[in-house]
Amino acid sequence: FWTTTADATGFYSIAGVPRGTYEATVSAGGCYDQAAQTVELSTSRTLDFTLPKRSDAFGYTCRLEAAPFEEAETVLPITGTSGVGTVELPFAFTFYGFPHTQAHVCANGFVEFVGPATTNCSATNAGIPTTGRPNGQIAAFWDDLVVDTEASIRADARGSAPNRRFVIEFRNAHFSGDTTRRVDFNVVLFESGEIRTQYRNVGDDARERGNSATLGIENHEGTDALRFSFNEAALATEPTTTSVRYRPPPLPPSHTVSGHVRD
Numbered sequence: 624f625w626t627t628t629a630d631a632t633g634f635y636s637i638a639g640v641p642r643g644t645y646e647a648t649v650s651a652g653g654c655y656d657q658a659a660q661t662v663e664l665s666t667s668r669t670l671d672f673t674l675p676k677r678s679d680a681f682g683y684t685c686r687l688e689a690a691p692f693e694e695a696e697t698v699l700p701i702t703g704t705s706g707v708g709t710v711e712l713p714f715a716f717t718f719y720g721f722p723h724t725q726a727h728v729c730a731n732g733f734v735e736f737v738g739p740a741t742t743n744c745s746a747t748n749a750g751i752p753t754t755g756r757p758n759g760q761i762a763a764f765w766d767d768l769v770v771d772t773e774a775s776i777r778a779d780a781r782g783s784a785p786n787r788r789f790v791i792e793f794r795n796a797h798f799s800g801d802t803t804r805r806v807d808f809n810v811v812l813f814e815s816g817e818i819r820t821q822y823r824n825v826g827d828d829a830r831e832r833g834n835s836a837t838l839g840i841e842n843h844e845g846t847d848a849l850r851f852s853f854n855e856a857a858l859a860t861e862p863t864t865t866s867v868r869y870r871p872p873p874l875p876p877s878h879t880v881s882g883h884v885r886d
Contacts, residue, residue: 640664649674653838653851654685654867679849681719682872683840690866692823693811695777695792699728702770704799705744706730713780714787717816717871718759719842726812728776728791732764732836733757734810737843746799748837752848759843763810763820766836767799774805787814804831818869822858825865832856840869 629635647670648659655674662668678684701708707729715722718736727738731746736759743756746767751760770776774795781788792809804826811819818840825831838857839850851857851867859865 652687653677653857654687677849679840679842680847681842683719683849683869685849685851685867685869688819688866688868690819690821690864692807692821692864692866693781693788693790693792693809694794695779695790695809697777697779699776699778701728701730701776703730704767704769705746706770706776707744708776709738710778710791712789712812714784714789714814716789716812716814718761718840719847719871721759721843726791728778729757730770730776730796731768732766732793732796732808733760733762734791735760748835748854750853751837751839751841751850752845753841754845756845758841758845760841761810761818761820762837762839762841763793764806764808764822764833764836764838766833768793768796768806769799770796771802773797773802782814785814788812798830804828806831816871820867820869822865823861825858825860825863827860829856832858832860838867 625637625640627635627637642664644663646659646661648657649672650657651674654677656677658672658674660670662670676684699708709725709727712724712726715724723736727735729744731744735757748765777792779790781790789812790809794807795805797805807824808822833852834854834856838852839848841848
């Protein structure tokens with residue numbers, strides 16, 4: 624088979640394919656479903672693809688975007704192999720239809736809204752959705768991680784109402800049993816209900832790129848999820864920062880009704 628990568632405009636080309644009938648398959652990462660077309664080659668052909676956006680049952684979608692990596696300054700007292708802590712959010716953050724004013728942050732790379740997660744900071748990632756905890760989670764980089772003295776988890780609020788955001792940064796965490804490979808990533812909660820996860824300083828290494836990690840979001844029951852990747856080396860290497868924006872479905876219109884109710 625032949626493979627190629629499209630450029631920034633979407634143009635691609637495969638040369639030297641013998642005459643015959645082939646199936647051309649296109650993928651564009653965890654925010655899109657694959658698309659395929661059958662092509663019969665007797666001369667040069669042009670195939671255009673429009674990839675459908677991936678969505679979970681609730682209606683969340685995601686997309687890659689260009690955005691500078693957001694850092695936080697306030698260090699949280701979360702360390703070790705399975706450290707966990709609860710943070711107060713500066714605004715009510717709506718996740719899968721439920722508002723939350725607290726989040727439980729696990730050193731193993733996820734933020735959970737079902738908790739507290741004191742005894743559920745699992746180091747063993749899974750292919751979401753799964754009913755086993757963690758649930759109601761943002762799996763930024765769910766893997767077996769360690770926050771040692773060279774690493775930290777930080778959090779800070781940014782912006783002003785109604786466009787505030789809350790940044791939770793995992794800085795320089797290393798993989799369990801391996802202090803030579805470390806990862807930087809974050810979770811940004813937007814007052815609008817959107818979520819962004821970002822990844823920087825990713826080396827040309829399959830583990831750092833996510834081949835043993837879960838990336839995505841999952842509902843509170845563990846029955847629905849938008850999975851960006853599972854045990855896949857899906858992240859771009861430095862100097863590129865990978866930014867994934869998760870968007871909830873648009874809310875139905877609402878209006879205030881006033882008047883008198885009579886029997």
